[in-house]
Amino acid sequence: MAHHFTAYEVEELLPELKASLGLRRFIDEEGNEVQKVPLGPEPLMRMYITMVRARILDEWLLRLQRVGKVALHAPNVGQEAAAAGSAMALREEDWLFPSYRELAAYIARGMNEEEILDRAMANIDDPLRGSEFVVYGHRKYNIVPAPVPVGSQVPLAVGAAMAAKILGHSVVTMAIFGDGATSRADFHAGLNFAGVFRAPVVFVIQNNAWAISMPSRRQTAAKTFALKGVAYGVPGVRVDGNDVIAVYTTASEAVERARAGEGPTLLEAVTYRLGPHTTADDPDRYRPREEAKAMEKFDPIRRLGKYLKARGIISEKEEREIWSEWGERIERIVKRCYEKPPLPPSVVLENVYSEPTWNLEEQMRELEESLEVMKELGIGVE
Amino acid sequence: MAHHFTAYEVEELLPELKASLGLRRFIDEEGNEVQKVPLGPEPLMRMYITMVRARILDEWLLRLQRVGKVALHAPNVGQEAAAAGSAMALREEDWLFPSYRELAAYIARGMNEEEILDRAMANIDDPLRGSEFVVYGHRKYNIVPAPVPVGSQVPLAVGAAMAAKILGHSVVTMAIFGDGATSRADFHAGLNFAGVFRAPVVFVIQNNAWAISMPSRRQTAAKTFALKGVAYGVPGVRVDGNDVIAVYTTASEAVERARAGEGPTLLEAVTYRLGPHTTADDPDRYRPREEAKAMEKFDPIRRLGKYLKARGIISEKEEREIWSEWGERIERIVKRCYEKPPLPPSVVLENVYSEPTWNLEEQMRELEESLEVMKELGIGVE
Amino acid sequence: MPVTNMVQALNSALREEMRRDKRVVVLGEDVGKRGGVFLVTEGLIDEFGPERVIDTPLTEAGIVGVAIGMALYGLKPVAEIQFIDFIYEAFDQIATNLSKIRRRSGGMFSAPVVIRGPCCGGVKGGMFHSQSNEAYFVHTAGLKVVMPSRPYDAKGLLKASIRGEDPVIFLEPKVLYRAIKEEVPEEDYVVPIGEARVVQEGSDVTIVTWGAMVYKALEVSKIARSRHGWEAEVIDLRTLFPFDKDAIIRSLEKTGRLVIVHEAPKTLGLGAEIAAYVAENAIELLKAPVARVTGFDAPFPLAHEKLYMPNEARIYMALSRVMSY
Amino acid sequence: MPVTNMVQALNSALREEMRRDKRVVVLGEDVGKRGGVFLVTEGLIDEFGPERVIDTPLTEAGIVGVAIGMALYGLKPVAEIQFIDFIYEAFDQIATNLSKIRRRSGGMFSAPVVIRGPCCGGVKGGMFHSQSNEAYFVHTAGLKVVMPSRPYDAKGLLKASIRGEDPVIFLEPKVLYRAIKEEVPEEDYVVPIGEARVVQEGSDVTIVTWGAMVYKALEVSKIARSRHGWEAEVIDLRTLFPFDKDAIIRSLEKTGRLVIVHEAPKTLGLGAEIAAYVAENAIELLKAPVARVTGFDAPFPLAHEKLYMPNEARIYMALSRVMSY
């Protein structure tokens, strides 16, 4: 309290402010190294393949949505580096709290295409039992399925991180969310708690320039999203989110800082949503086509591919083989998942409580009777 | 969008950051001028008298609470400069959205002791019709009574400012709230809207070092509260909140900036809560007595008094006369208000809608009948 | 009279009110160029500009809080919540300021904000694009709550809401946005808040319902008529608070049997208040127990929403129950 | 057995559960040194340290959101809301995550958080220190809701809540904190969630109530007995959801008359669900209309709270109504 009526100097904050305003990158749009890449072929190849798998799956999900087999899809196209690069920085025991647009992050964390597709189709093997569309998660991988209200998972990630710390576990949590989500109460509360309690959590803002039709400069008047960390005593770092090497390196530093007890980090991955917001959106209403077109040159997969080839890690032929092999493999999985039966009607009353309460038991009987009556009246269940 | 994948420099932000980290003051604890005071005797005397009136009234409210005539009081003691200095920066047509601890602000805005006491006693003349304790407001003075949930008024002030701008009125709004309130969703939403829409609003954080038992360094890990403005593109300024000249001058600059269409300002007034949180609190449970004792030397009234005397604006005798005159005057008002009858029972069903809905009409009949039955059963209404 | 769907009707209501009264402004996520995700605000920004059609940052607490401030100052804001399922961040603003500022200020200030947004199920929208959460607002004194089931009412009720002096939660069943088309007058009219509509007269049983369930009730009443000759009176409540108790009682005086159908979960859904009202004030009219057909007491599901929501079979079961008591 | 008040009973429940299970943590505003504004957490920080008794920043959304995250990870957080009137900022976390995460995750994750806080009126606390807002939570599937009326139940129910696998909203009538003292066992016990308590047997009329209204009901039942010889059965619901429907029906089988008393506003207060349940499932038991005595449909006032809340006169009026039907 002695220091209550005193002034502070700006100098101490300068390094952090610079990191929050800059744009860290290792390779440029053409795959040229602009800063020494600290990674060997193995992790680079893992990143590349993760992104390729996500891209192929993404296209399938679009197609499946069009034929009505998937209810809604939020394409990750163009943002694979931000999603994969950050999730890859986590260890198996760490926890991920993603949003709805993180296809590459699930894959980076070990979820396979079949688990993702079962989920997307809400078929009998759907791990989330037909509860919701567009979100993914699995206990096995410590991925908590996103709430559709954007940003609501942010304080959850902080709470889980605080819990890990209280229990003395060497576990880090990560929340991934969009630029739009930073406007929500949950962002504010989560960042503030993280700062005060030095929780071992990493926040990743995928600044993809848009929140549906709202450009990010209309989301906030802050210079950058990373700068918001200053308001919470949480160091911010801004990186080129389409440079998977920059994302991964920065996220890894943040994760290890957190693990070492040095507190949270706010990472802004500057990226771009090449597709529509979701399959229900029509970006032509608000975004000039040329803009998205012009942004294609920042495509993170193409960029890493170029770098890998320039560095001689893969050849053009190997690159093509990766795409075609994964293409075939995923096609086979899609077919398998496509044929699986639907979930049983009882899912609608499942998992509300640890044990059904009396009203749910009554309602289960009503549901069962209604299935009979539907037959009698000749009404289908779909 | 051309600028999406680019870095920013810190230099442009430096002046704002410095203002957010510093501690602007004109006179020190002993009333010595540390920076040229840009004000003549008239406004200085107005400030002084406003603060004296608030202090005297504050003591009355404490006493009235103790005898059960006032339900709850949140002392403004020690913080009068922050409250009075900011509210005085407003013009008559401007709007104030205070919190529950702003006695000096109401007076600065023209509310008189009688209106405040009627309110505090919730008597027949209570302008807020017995709705709530501890909060004050009046249409006549464009003071919107505070919601007790702290910070909830912040977006309201922003909305009112946006409305004034839309209607082309040259009106500024001001929200006053505590350091604790900055943690709430409403602070985040309000500041963010204000930044994006450049609303003509001034935010005043009374950082009084405590939020009940939470010291302000446990409220946030941010270096200062003013610094939070950076997260919203809202310039922050940190001032010595016990120097009424600094508060008034800075608030006036902010108000005029807003009026000129240059957008919002976040003002942190560093002050100190000398008393308990409210009459229901016991600070001995969490705060060493010596701390509050040591902070008394920062008392804003004593400080301005010393300065006024040093500058020869008042004599010791005149100073004593101000206190005794206002003391007597306010005592008379207290007595008058004390005797006023209570509000009628019907207030409990008033002002829910513009016109009572049918259920309220039914309930009004029930209330009337219950008054009869209470008599019959021998039960008092209090 | 032009034939329009509900989206068009709502759009005209907004447009006409904005023309009529400069104080009317629209704000929300993506309400500008995007026209809202369902296009209810389409084109408004072209006519009224970005000062009156305000694209906001992504925070419902902010949208509602700012709208309240605007209303206090004298504007008539119509705040869009992109899906009503997202309104909960604004709940403190609603419970603390919107519904209470009139009382809190002894009647000196008021905040006649209209909060509107798509509600209810039937479009495979999953857990957060399908909720019917009217009960929270009906329980909150100080609010009015409205839900139209057809374009005519949508337009007339939205106008009445905007012109009123009280805050209104205006719920739009999204499944009906483009499903129902009818003639809607171009001349100015309002549908008064607080009045139910008898959609179909009948003498055997009263079905009180609202939103998209009106159509389900009508369908089942056809089945009931053809199978058993039962004549159901179908009442579209339209205003959920203050609801039209007299219309319900009038109908029960004829039928003596009450089935309430709503999409919201059963426990403390509005059906509970209607049933309680009758049990308190008109129990002697009842020839059979009251029956409620509602969404189940579980989160709205993606899979099998048709089984989760009241469907023909469940409404039919309830009718059979009260008719055969 | 020591004689304790409700604050002490709650404090022991917390202390004992924290000793029993390292995963139990407490968090909220001023819960540390201050011991909470009502001292329910007094001394806990001394025994368990600031890692398990966590003073938080001033944001209910943060407290609840963080508690959910802790519970997902495996802790058993007990989150204090300083006054339950301040819970609305957390409403999105409650509606979106707390109540739905089990279903949302197909049963893979759950968040058994206990949210506790002082509720209800009677202490001249004004609009935001007096609310009874249980109905919002009862309507939200996935939550359990509890309100004790005496120290014994407070301790036993809080322990049951902490040990359960579901989220619980635990509401403490602050007017009873120090008003009622009774013997409370030092040995471990729980009061199971879901069971009402017959506080007083009677054969003429059933009064279903909870919280501080239990005592008002008892007082009026005395007046009714001495004036008219009416014997009222008084049921303390204790668990508001899932409420003990069987206890209510059992009592109605005896009495055939039902009066429901609660502090929350009438419209869609929990009384509505109870009345509706009876109107749906046991109407044949009723010899008279159901009567509700509740807080009025208006914000809780500072002035005349005694007239706003159910008082002896209004309960007596309701008893007279159903007895003389």
Ligand SMILES: Cc1ncc(C[n+]2csc(CCOP(=O)(O)OP(=O)(O)O)c2C)c(N)n1
């Ligand atoms: C609380 C809430 N309000 C509104 C929506 C509707 N909505 C879905 S996504 C979205 C934009 C999100 O933008 P951003 O956070 O930048 O993520 P992005 O979609 O760009 O990945 C909106 C408004 C929502 N899901 N949740």
Ligand SMILES: Cc1ncc(C[n+]2csc(CCOP(=O)(O)OP(=O)(O)O)c2C)c(N)n1
């Ligand atoms: C939303 C909300 N939560 C909790 C409270 C209880 N409470 C009243 S004042 C207060 C502390 C406020 O601190 P601050 O904002 O710094 O204002 P100060 O009292 O110091 O002026 C708290 C926690 C409240 N009024 N509102």
Ligand SMILES: [Mg+2]
């Ligand atoms: Mg985005």
Ligand SMILES: [Mg+2]
């Ligand atoms: Mg403070």
